Amino acid sequence: MENPNEHIDFLESGPLAPLKKWSAKWSLWPCHFITSCCGVELAHAFACGYDGERLGTLNLGISRQSNFIIIEGTITRKMARALKFVYGQMPDPKFVNVIGACGERGGIFWNSYNITHPSDIVPVDFFIPGCPVTPESLLRGVRALQDKIMGVDKKTIEFKKVELPFEEKLEERMVPTSPKIYAPTPEIKVDVKRVVDWDFGKELEHTLRKELKGLFESITITGTNTIAIRTTPESLMEVARKLKGQMNFDHVKSVNVIEVPHERKYIVEYMASSYSVEELMPVLITIFTEIGIKNPKIQSLMSVWEGANYSERELHEFFGVWFEGNDWMGKKFLLAPDTPDLPLRKEFKIPEDRYVFEKDVEPEFMVPIEPPKDLYTPIWEEFIEEAYDSDEIVVPIGPHHPGSGHLRVTFRIKGDRIVDALPEPGFVHRSMEKLAENKLYIQNIPLFERLAINDPVNMNLAYVRTVENALGIEVPERAQYLRTILAELSRIEAFYYDAGIFSLFFGHTTGFMYCMAIREMIIEPLMHISGSRCGPSFIVPGGLRRDISDDVLGMIDNITFAIHKRAKKFESIFVTNPVTIARAKGVGVLAKEDAIRCGMVGPFLRASGVNYDVRKVAPYEAYDKLDWEVTTGDDGDCLGRFLGRLEEIRESVKIVKQGVDVVKGIKGPILSEDILGEYKEASSDIKGNFFRVFGNIVLPKGEWTTITEAARGTTLFTINSDGESNVPYRVRVMSPCWMNLKGFMEAVKGERYADFWAVYGSFGYFPPEADR
Amino acid sequence: MIDISGLISTIMNNSVNIPLLYVIYEFLLKIPVLGGIVAFLLDFSILGMPVVKSIIGFVLWKPFFTLIIIPGFATLGTMLLVLPWLERKLVGRMQWRVGPREIEPYTRGSIQLLADTFRFLFQEVIIHKDAHKHYFLQFPFLYFIPVLLPLLFINAGAAGHPLVPIQTDYALQIMIALVSLMPVFIIGAAWAANNRFSFIGAVREAFMYFAYEIPFIIAVLAMIVLYGTSNTAEVISGVNQSSWLNWGIILNPFAALTFFIAMAMATSRLPFDIPEADQEVAFGPFVEYTGIVFGLAYIMAYEKAYVLAAIMTMLFFGGGSGPVIPYLGELSYGIWFVVKTLIILLVLVNLRGVYPRYRIDQALSIGWGAMLTLALFALVWSVVVVVVIGVII
Numbered sequence A: 001m002e003n004p005n006e007h008i009d010f011l012e013s014g015p016l017a018p019l020k021k022w023s024a025k026w027s028l029w030p031c032h033f034i035t036s037c038c039g040v041e042l043a044h045a046f047a048c049g050y051d052g053e054r055l056g057t058l059n060l061g062i063s064r065q066s067n068f069i070i071i072e073g074t075i076t077r078k079m080a081r082a083l084k085f086v087y088g089q090m091p092d093p094k095f096v097n098v099i100g101a102c103g104e105r106g107g108i109f110w111n112s113y114n115i116t117h118p119s120d121i122v123p124v125d126f127f128i129p130g131c132p133v134t135p136e137s138l139l140r141g142v143r144a145l146q147d148k149i150m151g152v153d154k155k156t157i158e159f160k161k162v163e164l165p166f167e168e169k170l171e172e173r174m175v176p177t178s179p180k181i182y183a184p185t186p187e188i189k190v191d192v193k194r195v196v197d198w199d200f201g202k203e204l205e206h207t208l209r210k211e212l213k214g215l216f217e218s219i220t221i222t223g224t225n226t227i228a229i230r231t232t233p234e235s236l237m238e239v240a241r242k243l244k245g246q247m248n249f250d251h252v253k254s255v256n257v258i259e260v261p262h263e264r265k266y267i268v269e270y271m272a273s274s275y276s277v278e279e280l281m282p283v284l285i286t287i288f289t290e291i292g293i294k295n296p297k298i299q300s301l302m303s304v305w306e307g308a309n310y311s312e313r314e315l316h317e318f319f320g321v322w323f324e325g326n327d328w329m330g331k332k333f334l335l336a337p338d339t340p341d342l343p344l345r346k347e348f349k350i351p352e353d354r355y356v357f358e359k360d361v362e363p364e365f366m367v368p369i370e371p372p373k374d375l376y377t378p379i380w381e382e383f384i385e386e387a388y389d390s391d392e393i394v395v396p397i398g399p400h401h402p403g404s405g406h407l408r409v410t411f412r413i414k415g416d417r418i419v420d421a422l423p424e425p426g427f428v429h430r431s432m433e434k435l436a437e438n439k440l441y442i443q444n445i446p447l448f449e450r451l452a453i454n455d456p457v458n459m460n461l462a463y464v465r466t467v468e469n470a471l472g473i474e475v476p477e478r479a480q481y482l483r484t485i486l487a488e489l490s491r492i493e494a495f496y497y498d499a500g501i502f503s504l505f506f507g508h509t510t511g512f513m514y515c516m517a518i519r520e521m522i523i524e525p526l527m528h529i530s531g532s533r534c535g536p537s538f539i540v541p542g543g544l545r546r547d548i549s550d551d552v553l554g555m556i557d558n559i560t561f562a563i564h565k566r567a568k569k570f571e572s573i574f575v576t577n578p579v580t581i582a583r584a585k586g587v588g589v590l591a592k593e594d595a596i597r598c599g600m601v602g603p604f605l606r607a608s609g610v611n612y613d614v615r616k617v618a619p620y621e622a623y624d625k626l627d628w629e630v631t632t633g634d635d636g637d638c639l640g641r642f643l644g645r646l647e648e649i650r651e652s653v654k655i656v657k658q659g660v661d662v663v664k665g666i667k668g669p670i671l672s673e674d675i676l677g678e679y680k681e682a683s684s685d686i687k688g689n690f691f692r693v694f695g696n697i698v699l700p701k702g703e704w705t706t707i708t709e710a711a712r713g714t715t716l717f718t719i720n721s722d723g724e725s726n727v728p729y730r731v732r733v734m735s736p737c738w739m740n741l742k743g744f745m746e747a748v749k750g751e752r753y754a755d756f757w758a759v760y761g762s763f764g765y766f767p768p769e770a771d772r
Numbered sequence B: 001m002i003d004i005s006g007l008i009s010t011i012m013n014n015s016v017n018i019p020l021l022y023v024i025y026e027f028l029l030k031i032p033v034l035g036g037i038v039a040f041l042l043d044f045s046i047l048g049m050p051v052v053k054s055i056i057g058f059v060l061w062k063p064f065f066t067l068i069i070i071p072g073f074a075t076l077g078t079m080l081l082v083l084p085w086l087e088r089k090l091v092g093r094m095q096w097r098v099g100p101r102e103i104e105p106y107t108r109g110s111i112q113l114l115a116d117t118f119r120f121l122f123q124e125v126i127i128h129k130d131a132h133k134h135y136f137l138q139f140p141f142l143y144f145i146p147v148l149l150p151l152l153f154i155n156a157g158a159a160g161h162p163l164v165p166i167q168t169d170y171a172l173q174i175m176i177a178l179v180s181l182m183p184v185f186i187i188g189a190a191w192a193a194n195n196r197f198s199f200i201g202a203v204r205e206a207f208m209y210f211a212y213e214i215p216f217i218i219a220v221l222a223m224i225v226l227y228g229t230s231n232t233a234e235v236i237s238g239v240n241q242s243s244w245l246n247w248g249i250i251l252n253p254f255a256a257l258t259f260f261i262a263m264a265m266a267t268s269r270l271p272f273d274i275p276e277a278d279q280e281v282a283f284g285p286f287v288e289y290t291g292i293v294f295g296l297a298y299i300m301a302y303e304k305a306y307v308l309a310a311i312m313t314m315l316f317f318g319g320g321s322g323p324v325i326p327y328l329g330e331l332s333y334g335i336w337f338v339v340k341t342l343i344i345l346l347v348l349v350n351l352r353g354v355y356p357r358y359r360i361d362q363a364l365s366i367g368w369g370a371m372l373t374l375a376l377f378a379l380v381w382s383v384v385v386v387v388v389i390g391v392i393i
């Protein structure tokens, strides 16, 4: 990039310069280049709350018709190529704004192995900080760009270098120790036996022993609702078959690999559960086995549990474990061609987080990252060849497409029918699992919240519950209710986001705007409570960060009424619109068996007729004390999935209302004494004691798994701890969208080309959540 | 030697009669100094030809006035600048937003389109290497032929006072023929772009074309049967359209409905913006167009919409008939015509705020099923109405 201001110079040249500048200023059309979670705030900035169109900035068209890219947060190595491509395709003069901390120096993902710095790839006009940025600041960035075009040089912020008095204040501040694994050879054990009061579990263990006779090495109860079966690589398949065939464990919730380099082994584990037998629904059976680190080969269980397919592909890329029988071995699925190989192995080190700097050690804040050189992310060749042999055409959609988000799907289309669809996720793979291994337990809260910025509280809760589960903390009653209220607000928020995208995919911008307006209203109390629109990080192990006052609760109560009115309008213009019904009814049907086979989760599973909701199956927080219903449908089509979620919104509103009523009457602490220890004064507000209380959490040895019902489905967190370090040894996240990807692709097959967007919208697929 | 006075009198005899001009003229004459200047200017002549007078006369000369001002190019141009802005404002309102504003806050951002046009004009025009270069550039410009020619036959006047550049007995047929020609150019442009999405878009355009064209033609035919003429000058006076009870939409609402739906399909407006669906095929035929060429493609749909809305005004809404505005004389017909056309266009563009998009097969079945049936019924209805009116009168 020789002259980063070439485009401005162009505008200033020639006799028509004033006209050129004026027209460029008022006609900055950003192209649809959604790159990461900040895109949610971009949607808000151009929806009715903030209306970016006021500034003449119309979100229309693709690269060819626009002159402005707003890079929304993280650019992964895979996306960097798309960025370069898109930038190259745009006609001159063109402008680039980068929003979000990730786009500058990586933000929360600064030490990830899969990100790049956009400024290395394209010339950037303005950086807009924030994580996520607020719509106000996004539009402010557009304003700044307009000023720049007109030649007004406005320095909005001047950076000054400050000397931080680290050393003197150290004692007083109690800065936590830097995160790291203490022992060089920690003991990693998946099946730590625990004594729990779980009668059904004992019964189940007995049955398992009988059924699996001779196939297992040990069966251990590792906690309420979790049983671990140790077996050999050879009999893994047989155990899986038996579990599925005889015991009705019909789907797999998680596939995981844990590397233990000092013992020269991998632990491969599958977590199975059941959708068909009611008592087994909350139970998680972990079958695991150990294989040598050299030439790690194991039978793929894809033939038993189809849902394991994509996770196996992913783990193959992360660890190099070869799952025999999975046809994707040796190929890239999630990662870019130039991402470091086998990044999740322990020997692959990423820059460390540090809080205390030694005198002469240069901190590694600015990791220089090589931008990718080639521009080509290949589509699987055999796929294309096969298509050309028959009379089908190949149409790739995304990652830069007005209707794709950050996912590439390649279709083979015959006539107007989709014969086959090849998903290619990973455009927002930000390596959360690796980063989590290098952060304190408490630091991982905001990290995992970035899974789904439009469903933050549930993601937050899912992680915190896992930590609490491991520490054995009981959350005070008031905190339980408050968490329930927040989680439900977040659920409503996420569903309206999905509904908005659904209507946008049908070309119905009005529906999208109405949904964003409703979201705006829900964001309001979240902002009052935590100060952040989309990343509250409000739930901490043991409770909440601080108490919520009665007037904010009153406000939440009012908002539930206000939503109702607006939701009516949304329904009358979009939901009952004959065109919507014509488009969505009977399209993308996922039958009950298919849904179970693919291991679907959440509202999409329920829409196919399976009555499974973690909130009922294994109630947490205050869900069992409130009155609400699980919504299920039978059709399993797009309309069913969509209406099902609207129905769930109604239930959520019900929960919020009840919760607010109840919680007003409950007085008490909002942080559990178990975690506060000696800092009892923090029981209603953690301010000032945060790092003292949470800085050095260490989980007991073993594996801790919790399932939580986030908006889009069951979120599963598995944390492995060595029992002595202040960082997790391994964290496994199975986010709902990742689980749903398989079913999504199944539902698309055989439909018409235009139906892909109906199906996409109905699954509420949110790529940052899926890619992690 | 040209017979100047003869020429002038030809022009004067066939000019738009606007009494207001005389009123202004007389008013100006009464003002002391200015009056003298005006009188001098109007009398000033070279070679015996009063210059200013003949310029005014020429502008008001009907063939010129109708072609260039109303309903011709000037109206079209204003529509193109105003309509997308109005669309964005109105749809914005429906969506609880304000739409473009900051560019000119006092007039609510009314010059937004100007900025967009200039921006497109100064942008690079990219011809990618897979494109068929010549056709790629030519088709958008060629498209102007079928879009602009129908302007020659639009009648903005009322019964007895036609405001139409060319009067012919085949006006409607020629217009339909030209309108039917338009998709060919879109398909050509898409083919020249040589892109997957524009290919899909072209195929969709072709399918849609067949779906709406036949009902569209039958609907117009029904009106021709009803009025007994296809001359746009006479269509207006066909059944004495000066009373709104005799408007085409009252006499044959079925044809009007068919025509309107066909219009939405022909101009690719939601719920039928299937060929250009941006979420699906990313502007289909125009996916590769950049800069001013895309700008042209973008407004071509509006031009087409104007032509179709003008036909609709003539056939179903009594053309320029309406209460006479004092002093404006024949210009008042023109104003009513423009107002009516604008209202139709606004209804058309605001469908975007109300409807999602149909799928191609659904749109086809609407075209070949419901619309065709409706159109045939409209034809039968017309025959019946003609017979009934014939019996009564």
Ligand code: SF4
Binding pocket: A036, A037, A038, A039, A072, A073, A074, A099, A100, A101, A102, A103, A107, A108, A130, A131, A132, A133, A450, A453
């Ligand atoms: S993590 Fe997400 S929300 Fe935060 S800056 Fe990056 S893209 Fe934006």
